[in-house]
Amino acid sequence: xxxxxxxxxxxxxxxxxxxxxxxxxxxxxxxxxxxxxxxxxxxxxxxxxxxxxxxxxxxxxxxxxxxxxxxxxxxxxxxxx
Numbered sequence: 001x002x003x004x005x006x007x008x009x010x011x012x013x014x015x016x017x018x019x020x021x022x023x024x025x026x027x028x029x030x031x032x033x034x035x036x037x038x039x040x041x042x043x044x045x046x047x048x049x050x051x052x053x054x055x056x057x058x059x060x061x062x063x064x065x066x067x068x069x070x071x072x073x074x075x076x077x078x079x080x081x
C-alpha cells in the first residue's frame with residue numbers, strides 16, 4: 001500500500017474477507033472494516049471523525065459498494081476512471 005509510505009492517516013481497508021483485511025493490515029492499513037460486521041459507512045465516518053475519506057480506491061466495482069463509497073468521500077472532486 002503506497003499510502004502507508006506517506007504521512008497520511010488513517011489508511012482504512014474495507015473488505016468482507018478476513019484474510020484480505022489481515023493482509024491489508026500487514027501492508028500498512030491502520031484500520032480495517034468488514035461490512036458484514038455492521039454499517040461500513042458509519043464505521044468509516046466514525047474513523048474519520050465525521051469528515052469522510054479524502055480518497056477511495058475501488059478494486060471490485062460493485063454498484064452497492066460504489067454507492068456506499070460515495071457517501072463516505074468528502075465532496076471535493078470526483079475524477080473519472
